[in-house]
Amino acid sequence: MSTTTATETEIPASRTEGDPARVAKGKPLDHTAGVPVYSWGQAPPYLRTKTQLAADRLNTTEEQERAPLAYVRTRDYGDVPLHDPATAEKMRPLPSSTKAKMTARRTCSECGKVRKVILRGPCSACRERAEKERQRLLARTCAGCSTVRERPYSKEHRRCQTCRQEQLQAKRGRVEAWLVEVTVCVGDGCTTRLGSKTRARAWLKERAWLLNPERTGLPDSSWWPDWSRRCPPCATAYEQEQERQRAEYQERYERQARERAERERQAAVARVRWAAVALVDPDVVVLDTETTGLHAEARIVEIAVLSSAGDVLLDTLLNPEEPIPEDASQIHGITDSDVSGAPTFSQVLPTLVRLLEGKRCLIYNDVYDINRLRHELTLHHLECAGQAAGAAADARAQVSAWLDSTDSTGPVAEARKQAASWLDSLTVEDVMIPYSNWVGDWSEYHGNNRWQPLGGGHRAADDCRAVLDCLRAMGCRYDSGLDEGEVA
Known part of the structure; x- marks a missing residue:
């Protein structure tokens, strides 16, 4: 049969009559x-899919796979090829x-019958039979003592006579206790009767579902009769006690609020005083780093140290001995060419x-800055150890080998x-x-105050000056004078 493009009526070229089985019922949606x-x-x-051919014990040929006669468009599987x-x-x-393996997979492990589908355990008939047998056994088993007898127990309680009694x-004990509880004042030591047991028992009988044998308790206070639970003297005493507890709670809440406000005020004063003292303390320095x-x-590419008065004690670029990523350079503006002739961290460390x-x-x-210093110090000590272990030219390779190893004691x-x-x-x-x-x-x-951006321009010395500006803003309202003892 020709596999070229079909005509609009899709009649094969070898056929001239209009066979209804070989004529398309509609126009094509598209052509592939x-x-x-x-x-x-x-x-x-007359065309069939591969699944339909397999159901008829047929296989598609290589020619059919390469050139199907048509496609049918489906929602879940796309365009499915059709074959003759x-x-x-x-x-x-x-x-x-x-065939034996296929039969074994469809054979029930209980009844041994071969089913139409693959089984994973007993067939549905065996499972239903086992469930019915379990239900029959359950009906003949006492729910109290688990005694099994020939005839089923009553469906109402499913218990033997002894367990039913x-x-x-x-249940009678629970009902009697409940009747006493709802008809006697609940005040401490009070035995005043508030209602009749007959009325409470009638109220309970009107709600038969509350007496269901499967329930282990009686209705809680939200379902109890609507009469008062306390006699007038106990009710007055109860209200007075509640009022006393509310007043005590309110007093405790206000005291805690005052103490909390006082702690916050003292903390605010301490922050201001801390900033004011730091600005005049000659032993205070401000440090900042810029990294890769x-x-x-x-790695650190710039480090600066300023005194509390704003004097520059150290402000230098550092050669990280590795390329500076472009995204880091876009933040602080330091490039590889800027640090090519700069000293290394080991050279600046003594200062x-x-x-x-x-x-x-x-x-x-x-x-963050302490972790960067920790990393640089670790590399510095490793380089010193590498130089002591071999030639200086091989020190960096030795450091890389040590860092790549998993030895935790080396x-x-x-x-x-x-x-x-x-x-x-250090005192940081x-x-x-x-x-x-x-x-x-x-x-x-x-659940706390948001961290504020520094706004120093992302250069080490400028960030140090921004830190001093933060201290000045915090300490400007410190009115008390600072003596030598406070500065010390």
Whole structure:
């Protein structure tokens, strides 16, 4: 049969009569590589999909796979190819071993019958039979003592006579206790009768569902009769006690609010005093760094240290010995060419140690800068260890090898220990948290004050000056004089 593009009526070229089974019921929606695409139910009825051919024990030929006669458009599977069953190949019969395996997968493990579908355990008939047997056994089993007898127990309670008597006795006890509870004043030590048990019992009988045998308790206070639970003297005493507790709670709440406000006021005064003292303390220095990024291995490309008076003690670029990412350069404006002739961190470290020794080091977001210093100190000590272990030219390669290793007790651990020892000897104070609390931009989402941007321009010395500006803004309202003892 020709596989070229069909005519509008889709009659094969070898046929001249209009056979209804071979004529399309509608016009094609589209053409794919010259082959018509029909909507569902509009293709020539004699064409079949691969699934339909397989149901008729037929296989598509290679020619059919390469050039289908038509397509049918479906919502879930797209355009499905259609083939002529007359040119398809008959399937070879399945081997007996394969047939046996297929039969075994459809055989019920309980009754041994072969079903039409693959089974994963017993068939549905066996499962239904087992469930009915379980229900019959449950009906013959006492819910109290689990005794099994020949005849089913009553559906109302499903108990033997002894267990039924115990159940009724327990229910009567609960009812009697409930009647006493709802008809006697609940005041401490009071035995005044508020209502009749007959009325309460009638109220309970009107709500028969509350006496269901399956319930283990009686209605709670929200379902109790609407008469008063306390006699007039007890009700008056109860209201007085409630009023006393409300007044005590209100007093405690107001006292806690005053104490909280006082603590906040003292904390605000302490922040202002702390900033004012830091501005006149000669032992205060401000430190800031610029780095190659925000990741854990970021290197320092600039570091600055200023005194509390704003004098520049250290302001230098550092060669990170690795390329500076473009996104980092766009923030602080420092490029590889700027740091090509700059000293390394190891060369600046002696000056940094001398400037910070015995000083109060103020940093805006100290966690980040301290971690960058920790990383640089670790690399510095590793380079020293590498130089001691071999030639200076191989020191950097040796450092890389140590960092890539998983040894937790080698040179890397020793270098981190030395870095931590020096950092722990410093007196570092954060400025970001006190300044953010002083601004007081409260965030309901985070449950604290929002961190404030520094606004120093992302250069180390300018950021240090911005930190001093934050301190001046905080300490400008400190009215009390500062004596030498406060500065010390």
